[in-house]
Amino acid sequence: xxxxxxxxxxxxxxxxxxxxxxxxxxxxxxxxxxxxxxxxxxxxxxxxxxxxxxxxxxxxxxxxxxxxxxxxxxxxxxxxxxxxxxxxxxxxxxxxxxxxxxxxxxxxxxxxxxxxxxxxxxxxxxxxxxxxxxxxxxxxxxxxxxxxxxxxxxxxxxxxxxxxxxxxxxxxxxxxxxxxxxxxxxxxxxxxxxxxxxxxxxxxxxxxxxxxxxxxxxxxxxxxxxxxxxxxxxxxxxxxxxxxxxxxxxxxxxxxxxxxxxxxxxxxxxxxxxxxxxxxxxxxxxxxxxxxxxxxxxxxxxxxxxxxxxxxxxxxxxxxxxxxxxxxxxxxxxxxxxxxxxxxxxxxxxxxxxxxxxxxxxxxxxxxxxxxxxxxxxxxxxxxxxxxxxxxxxxxxxxxxxxxxxxxxxxxxxxxxxxxxxxxxxxxxxxxxxxxxxxxxxxxxxxxxxxxxxxxxxxxxxxxxxxxxxxxxxxxxxxxxxxxxxxxxxxxxxxxxxxxxxxxxxxxxxxxxxxxxxxxxxxxxxxx
Numbered sequence: 001x002x003x004x005x006x007x008x009x010x011x012x013x014x015x016x017x018x019x020x021x022x023x024x025x026x027x028x029x030x031x032x033x034x035x036x037x038x039x040x041x042x043x044x045x046x047x048x049x050x051x052x053x054x055x056x057x058x059x060x061x062x063x064x065x066x067x068x069x070x071x072x073x074x075x076x077x078x079x080x081x082x083x084x085x086x087x088x089x090x091x092x093x094x095x096x097x098x099x100x101x102x103x104x105x106x107x108x109x110x111x112x113x114x115x116x117x118x119x120x121x122x123x124x125x126x127x128x129x130x131x132x133x134x135x136x137x138x139x140x141x142x143x144x145x146x147x148x149x150x151x152x153x154x155x156x157x158x159x160x161x162x163x164x165x166x167x168x169x170x171x172x173x174x175x176x177x178x179x180x181x182x183x184x185x186x187x188x189x190x191x192x193x194x195x196x197x198x199x200x201x202x203x204x205x206x207x208x209x210x211x212x213x214x215x216x217x218x219x220x221x222x223x224x225x226x227x228x229x230x231x232x233x234x235x236x237x238x239x240x241x242x243x244x245x246x247x248x249x250x251x252x253x254x255x256x257x258x259x260x261x262x263x264x265x266x267x268x269x270x271x272x273x274x275x276x277x278x279x280x281x282x283x284x285x286x287x288x289x290x291x292x293x294x295x296x297x298x299x300x301x302x303x304x305x306x307x308x309x310x311x312x313x314x315x316x317x318x319x320x321x322x323x324x325x326x327x328x329x330x331x332x333x334x335x336x337x338x339x340x341x342x343x344x345x346x347x348x349x350x351x352x353x354x355x356x357x358x359x360x361x362x363x364x365x366x367x368x369x370x371x372x373x374x375x376x377x378x379x380x381x382x383x384x385x386x387x388x389x390x391x392x393x394x395x396x397x398x399x400x401x402x403x404x405x406x407x408x409x410x411x412x413x414x415x416x417x418x419x420x421x422x423x424x425x426x427x428x429x430x431x432x433x434x435x436x437x438x439x440x441x442x443x444x445x446x447x448x449x450x451x452x453x454x455x456x457x458x459x460x461x462x463x464x465x466x467x468x469x470x471x472x473x474x475x476x477x478x479x480x481x482x483x484x485x486x487x488x489x490x491x492x493x494x495x496x497x498x499x500x501x502x503x504x505x506x507x508x509x510x511x512x513x514x515x516x517x518x519x520x521x522x523x524x525x526x527x528x
Contacts, residue, residue, distance in 0.1 A: 001211065001233060003226040003445065004192045006132045006172050012191065012222065013214075020217055027214045028064065031190045032071020034212035035164055038188040039072075039124065040079060042208065043160070049123075052080025057122035059145060061129035061168070062089040068164050068190070069128025084118050088129060088142060093118055112144055119152045127182055128164040132172040132194055142168070143180030150182055163187040166197060167205045174410040175199030188212045191528055193228055198433050198447050200408035209447070216528040226413070226443045229485040231522035237482040238516060239277065239472040250279035251471030254326045254361070255464065256319055256348070257333040258285055258293075259308060265334025265367070265460045267293055268505050270300055272464030273330065275512040276486065278471040282326070284319055312340040316347030323352070329361040330467035332369020333460040345372045349382045362470040362479075364388040366463035367395070374398035380423035386439070386476045390428040390463050408432030408449065417443050426476045428466070430459060434484050438477045446484045452495035453488075457505025462487045465512060489515035 004012065016022040040051040058073045060066035066088070073083045073096055083096045092105040093114055108114045119125065127149070129142055138146070146168065153159045161184045169178030172194040185207040189197060191214045196202045227233065242249070253273045258266030266283055270293075274281045283293055284303040293300070303322040306315050323329065331348065335341055352363055363384055365373065370391050373379040379399075389399075396415065397404045405415045408431050420427040420437035429435040432449040465487055469479035490511035494503050 001228045001230050002192050002222055003195055003198065003228045005195050005225075008223075008225060009132055009172075009192070009194070012216070012220075016214075016216055016220065020220065022215060022217075024064065028067045029071055030213055030215035031068045031165075032073075033075045034190070034214070035068065035072045035126075035162075035188045036075035036079065038210045038212050039076070039126075039162055039186070042186050042210065043124075047160075050080075051076065054123040055082040055121060056084070056124040056126060057118050058083065058085045058126045059129050059149070060085050060087055061131075061142070063131060063133070065128050065131030065165055065168075068131075069126060072126065072128070072164065084122070086115055086118065086145070088145070110141065112141075112148060115145060116148050116152075119148055122152075122159065124160045124162055125149045125152075126162045126164060127168050127184065130168040131165050134168075135171050135173075138169045138178045138180045143178070146180050146182040161185045161207070163206070165190045166194060167202075170196055170202045170205055172196040175202030176410075177202050177205060181205055183207065186210065190214050191216060193447075195226065195410075195413075198228065198445055199410050199413075200406075200432055203408065203433065203449065213528055218528075220528075224442070226445060229444060229446045229481065229488075231519045234482050234485045235519055235522075237474065237478040238519065239469070239474055241277070247279035250277055251327040251473060252280040252282065252325055253278045253328040253330060253467045253471035254282045254284055254303065254323060255333075255467065256284040256329065256331040257335060257460070258283075258289060259334055259336035259338070260289075261336055262334030263289060263292060264457060264505075267297055268457050268460040268509070269330055269333045269366075269464030269467070271297055271506075271509050272461040272512060273328075273468035273471065274299060275509050276465045276468035276483070276516065277513075278328075278468035281468070282322075284322065308336075308338065308340065310340075312344035313347055315340070315344050316351060319348055320351040323355075323361060324359070326361045326471075327473065328364070328467045328470035330364050330366070330463055332366040332372075333463055335368040335372075337368055337371060341368060342372045342375055345369055346376065346382065353382065353384050360384060362388070362476060364390065364463055364466045364470065366390045366459060370395045370399060380425060383425060385424050386426055388426045388428065388466055388470070388476050388480050389423075390430060390459065390466065390480075392430045392459065396429060405429070406431070413443065417441060426480050428462075428480050428484060430462070434488070436477070436480050436484055442477070444481055444484075446488050448488075448492075450488065450491045450495055451500045452498075452503040453491045455503055455505060458487075458491070458503075458508065461505050461508045461512075486512055486515045486519065489518060493518075 060069040163184035169181035175196040416435040416437040465483035
């Protein structure tokens with residue numbers, strides 16, 4: 001699903017009018033109706049409530065976002081809801097009934113006492129004060145109105161806060177928020193998600209994100225740009241599973257991971273490669289550790305390497321000698337940072353790059369593989385083109401010579417795109433909303449974030465999943481994209497059962513094939 005900036009959204013709306021005669025009132029009519037429908041669906045799913053049984057207070061601002069709120073209010077009334085509009089510009093409350101207003105509007109004083117009374121009887125508060133075009137600090141009275149809603153929500157947690165397009169005061173490009181921004185339980189963004197909704201701190205204010213329609217025609221071509229992952233987007237990237245398959249159909253992946261201090265990393269990566277459908281998974285390790293792995297990962301085969309303290313060149317040659325026939329090589333998780341790690345990896349990378357194109361496996365480098373690369377000058381030139389790199393923010397800082405990057409804020413967008421272009425590789429920048437960037441400039445973002453995944457070993461699972469998809473012939477950018485999405489879905493499946501804390505990396509493994517099944521079964525559409 002396309003993600004847009006403020007300027008991109010303005011261009012789309014201007015084109016809708018110029019090319020398809022969709023004027024602002026027509027777009028507003030569809031937008032308001034779509035938000036009303038989304039709220040009705042959400043209430044039924046989340047609370048089992050019928051729209052005719054709820055009281056809705058709409059906070060309507062002076063611009064287009066307020067217009068969307070007015071339209072939404074009238075559609076809700078037609079569906080049987082009791083609706084009151086607080087018109088911020090006119091400073092008045094208006095109660096609606098089918099056919100029009102009921103009674104005289106009630107003036108609202110500067111102390112907002114009348115608004116506070118209306119809030120006390122509402123089941124839903126719809127924030128339609130400000131839209132994407134507003135980036136200045138909130139008006140003091142507007143901030144006071146939102147603060148009253150915040151206090152009422154704290155007093156009555158069952159009160160539903162709905163944001164129309166985005167929470168007022170959230171910067172749609174950067175994710176920055178005004179101190180007065182009201183966190184939503186549900187945000188119905190219009191036509192396309194806005195960049196700022198997926199970046200922190202703004203993402204914490206979004207709640208459940210739904211996409212509503214403004215009536216853009218299917219024939220309207222939208223320029224390429226940042227994309228948000230969903231099932232309909234990822235489904236075509238997954239490899240087919242024909243009935244006449246055999247294990248060779250789905251490729252072989254070699255996993256070079258683990259050390260005496262980080263034994264589990266190799267298991268997690270290798271098992272993940274198998275769980276996403278690789279035909280054969282081989283773990284390159286020492287004979288001593290192979291005995292440990294074989295007790296838990298009985299389906300894998302093993303390629304034995306000399307001991308960790310052996311000559312690094314000898315160990316590298318032993319690994320390279322076993323690469324024939326493998327379509328993917330996962331290297332780095334849990335290798336450690338002993339003195340021999342860097343020369344071992346440098347020799348492996350040189351050997352892989354020297355292979356002929358038809359013999360070279362696709363390469364994914366993670367964890368200690370990235371730390372080793374960061375010590376080498378012009379390290380990106382030592383890798384085959386379009387290697388998949390999966391750094392977390394700390395590893396990315398080291399790869400960039402110490403330049404820090406956040407875990408979820410706007411700076412990450414430029415960092416991911418610029419480094420992928422400069423290095424010529426696929427960059428998976430992990431974080432609260434993981435980014436996938438390719439050298440040609442395409443950028444994708446995974447949503448939603450999941451704090452349950454913030455635990456050791458989940459990155460090893462991700463790297464293994466990328467390797468398993470590469471082994472099946474999925475090209476690197478698509479493999480990284482699909483793996484990130486499936487990894488996130490697996491995490492959501494686990495946290496739905498146990499909550500946001502307590503997930504272990506191994507819990508993701510049996511969920512990966514279920515996430516694939518779920519992705520193939522889901523029919524998701526872009527609302528536009």
